[in-house]
Amino acid sequence: MDIRTLIKEEVLAQRAYGVENAAFPVKLDANENPLAMPEELRGRFSAMLSSIPLNRYPEPGSPALAARFAKAFGVGRDQVMIGSGSDELIQILCTAVARPGAEAMIPVPTFAMYRITSQNAGLTVAAVPLDGMFDLDLAAMRERIAAHPPALTFLAWPNNPTGNCFSRERVEAILREWPGIVVVDEAYFHFSGKTLLPEFNRHENLVILRTLSKVGFAAMRIGFLIGPPALVHELDKVRLPYNLNAMSQAAAGFYLDHEEAFLRQAEEIRGWRDELFAAMKTIPGVHPRPTDANFIFFGCDFDTDRVYGQLMERGILIKNFNAPGAMRNHMRVTVGTREENRLFIEALKDIIP
Numbered sequence: 001m002d003i004r005t006l007i008k009e010e011v012l013a014q015r016a017y018g019v020e021n022a023a024f025p026v027k028l029d030a031n032e033n034p035l036a037m038p039e040e041l042r043g044r045f046s047a048m049l050s051s052i053p054l055n056r057y058p059e060p061g062s063p064a065l066a067a068r069f070a071k072a073f074g075v076g077r078d079q080v081m082i083g084s085g086s087d088e089l090i091q092i093l094c095t096a097v098a099r100p101g102a103e104a105m106i107p108v109p110t111f112a113m114y115r116i117t118s119q120n121a122g123l124t125v126a127a128v129p130l131d132g133m134f135d136l137d138l139a140a141m142r143e144r145i146a147a148h149p150p151a152l153t154f155l156a157w158p159n160n161p162t163g164n165c166f167s168r169e170r171v172e173a174i175l176r177e178w179p180g181i182v183v184v185d186e187a188y189f190h191f192s193g194k195t196l197l198p199e200f201n202r203h204e205n206l207v208i209l210r211t212l213s214k215v216g217f218a219a220m221r222i223g224f225l226i227g228p229p230a231l232v233h234e235l236d237k238v239r240l241p242y243n244l245n246a247m248s249q250a251a252a253g254f255y256l257d258h259e260e261a262f263l264r265q266a267e268e269i270r271g272w273r274d275e276l277f278a279a280m281k282t283i284p285g286v287h288p289r290p291t292d293a294n295f296i297f298f299g300c301d302f303d304t305d306r307v308y309g310q311l312m313e314r315g316i317l318i319k320n321f322n323a324p325g326a327m328r329n330h331m332r333v334t335v336g337t338r339e340e341n342r343l344f345i346e347a348l349k350d351i352i353p
């Protein structure tokens with residue numbers, strides 16, 4: 001028997017999402033916080049983990065934690081859902097709205113999981129290219145919704161990999177005009193300082209995503225969805241009962257207890273980002289784009305496939321987006337520590353033709 005005859009077409013058609021998993025001494029590909037947890041917190045963190053009763057199931061739905069974060073976000077407890085990373089929350093959203101013929105609108109290029117998760121859930125994907133400034137092409141998006149209103153629209157704000165926040169007027173026009181759910185993914189909030197949270201109660205279709213992954217807790221998989229109570233109520237039926245393991249729940253609480261320490265790290269990274277940007281600007285043939293995130297997207301006057309490979313040979317991993325069209329010879333580098341950024345800049349200068 002051919003096992004593939006049992007698999008959905010949408011799944012067969014995909015290539016597995018490749019993440020480079022070799023160990024690189026300078027790892028600047030995944031937009032992680034380059035800093036470990038501050039030394040003075042580690043003892044408390046491990047004591048907390050070791051007191052977790054591993055023989056018991058975790059609290060289903062993390063209610064106490066959701067209440068704490070709701071308070072921190074300034075919204076109601078019934079407006080928050082916690083997931084195993086925002087990736088899981090994207091999957092729950094897609095699963096819940098995937099009625100026959102339902103569509104997800106995705107401005108591209110953007111975060112790859114929107115498309116992958118939508119397709120796996122059985123949603124049709126309407127990929128609408130961004131304009132020449134990597135901002136939303138409202139005219140093209142309006143044309144598409146007139147033909148087929150999307151159940152879900154994904155807006156990463158700031159966008160990954162381009163680093164910019166789409167203009168606020170365009171995002172707000174979408175929120176006003178669109179009949180479906182509009183997901184504003186604020187994964188890089190700690191670096192942009194920009195949020196639609198204060199607008200939250202003015203839009204019935206707005207869903208905001210946040211994560212602790214980019215601010216120091218990538219390994220723990222902790223994400224947040226903030227949405228209207230009626231939606232959160234339905235999504236809760238799709239969520240697996242024990243979606244957030246006990247260690248992640250404890251880690252999320254620990255983050256809140258010690259948030260200033262992690263916000264200080266984010267502030268330090270913003271400083272390094274500005275230094276890295278300035279250094280990249282001085283390299284001929286390298287064109288960094290303004291960024292609101294903890295990474296820099298840049299176009300090059302040379303073949304990035306070759307440069308990407310040569311950086312890897314030197315133990316430096318970044319992300320290469322080279323593809324025909326707007327992404328030709330574009331790469332993305334995560335802001336590392338000062339030392340990592342220096343190694344990257346020196347290697348790049350050395351390699352480029």
Ligand SMILES: *Cc1c(COP(=O)(O)O)cnc(C)c1O
Nearest residue numbers: 085086087111156160187211213
């Ligand atoms: C990194 C990233 C995420 C991933 O979040 P997790 O909480 O780690 O699942 C979500 N959205 C965007 C735009 C990202 O770049």
